[in-house]
Amino acid sequence: MINIKSIHHILRLALFTSVIFACLLCQSQAFGKEQITVEDFRGKTVQVPVKINRVITISDGLIEGVMTRLGEAHKIVALGSQCIPRVWTYDIPNKNGGSFPYKEGMNTITYLNPNFKNLPLVAKFGVGISYERVAELNPDLIIIRTGSCALNQGRDILDKTIGLLDSLGVPLVVLHGPNATPDPGIESISREIRILGKIFQxxxxxxxxxQYLASCVMMVRERTEGIVPDQQKRLLLLGLSPKARTQGGAGHVKGVDTLQTYFLEQVIRAKNAFTGPGAWNILNTEQLLALDPDLVVLVTAWGYHPPEELYFAPYYEGLQEMRAVKNKAVVALPWTPCNCEKRLEYPIDIMVMAKAAYPERFKDINLNQWLLDFYQTVYKVDKKTADELLSRQWMGWVRKE
Known part of the structure; x- marks a missing residue:
């Protein structure tokens, strides 16, 4: 005869077991929904948590800029570039006495996120990554961008770096900047932005x-369509680098295998006056004079370099014999500290170069208004903030147009 108490005990046990099973099943399903699957630039599938509160970034501003636009920058707990928290001041000497002052220059995202100045750094150019510090900060997610100054490394070293970050057991998403790819182009930047959008839902x-950034590029490409090779201007991408001067040169020049040359050839329909490869080639005065470009474009290179430096600095008297310098055919790109890879402001470079090379095709474009519209659209800020961003990139000269 079956004991009634035993039956009740069995029923209670069965019920308890079924409840536990149901709870485990619900937890399992919920756990699956708490993660997002992302494929990064390695082709690796990364499981990223839905709820992200602590992010460590290693980039010169692209990742942080996109997170700013998406309203997620407050989740960054550490940075991987010493150029993001810094504020710069330069006094460009004048051979006639006095100087040209440039003050309060900074990365656009630093102006938009003042708290970045107080965040810890887990990586710096020439120093490497502090893996212990990364672990101590207990991040939910690490996002890095190869090609950035702190990760501008050879393939073997870079693979080791990524492997060590992976070994920390924290979800790691790896993006590649254009110059870190075999064939530099802006399509990879769009892909980076879309991956970050997926991460933050x-x-x-x-x-x-x-799409907006791509439309800026497309507008320039459409306006320069039909410029045949014989009519294309020869531009020299020159960095008036003090580092180059200490090594016996006059400056750095960008080669034909860089993203900057892609901008020239594929978008602006111009030519690079320097036909060699490499991103940071050191040339002396005689070599630069021999290139004889139609237009000199001054890029960020170990500091900011305005046209006044080339026109008036005593240490560039030799370069002042260049035809482009005598014709005042010199233009400066925006201040872009840690200029190892392009970030969200790259269409500004394209527009500045295109308008300087072919002014008749862009005569209806007022650079001051175009820049204000650009900053307002990219970062969703008001006109006053956009004007401040223009100043922080030392583009105030466009107000004189």
Whole structure:
């Protein structure tokens, strides 16, 4: 005869077991929903948590800029570039006495996120990554961008770096800047933006941002269509680098295998006056004079370099014999500290170069208004803030147009 108490005990046990099983099943399903699958530039599938509160970034501003646009920058707990928290001041000497002052220059995202100045650094150019510090900060996610100054490394070293970060057991998303790819182009930047949009579940906003940047490029490309090779201007991408001067040269020049040359050839329909490869070639005065470009474009190179430096600095008297310098055919790109890879402001470079090379094709474009519209659209800020961003990139000269 079956004991009634035993039956009740068995039933209670069965019920308890079924409840536990159901709870485990619900937890398992919930756990699956708490992660997002992202494929990074390695082709690796990364499981990223849905709820992200602590992010460590290693880039010169692209990742942080996109996160700013998406409203996620407050989640960054550490940075991987010493150029993001810094504020710069320069006094460009004048051979006639006095100087040209440039003050309060900074990365656009630093102006938009003043708290970045107080965040710890887990990586610096020439120093490497502090893996212990990364672990101590207990991040939910690490996002890095190869090609950035702190990760501008050879393939073997870079693979080791990524492997060590992976070994920390924290989800790691790896992006590649254009110059870190075999064939530099802007398509990879759009892909980076879209991946970041997926990570933070704001894919529509990220797509809109990528499409706007692409539309800026397309507008320039359409206006320069039909410029045949014989009519194309020869531009020299020159960095008036003090580092180059200490090594016996006059400056650095960008080669034909860089993203900057892609801008020239594929978008602006111009030519690079320097036909060699490499991103930081050191040339002396005689070599630069021999190139005889139609237009000199001054890029960020171990500091900011305005046209006044080339026109008036006593240490560039030799270069002042260049035809482009005598014709005042010199233009400066925006101040871009840690200029190892391009970030969200790259269409500004394209527009500045295109308008300087072919002014008749862009005569209806007022650079001051175009820049204000650009900053307002990219970062969703008001006109006053956009004007401040223009100043922080030392583009105030456009107000004189």
């Amino acid at each position: 704001k894919e529509d906003q990220a797509l809109a941002l990528a």
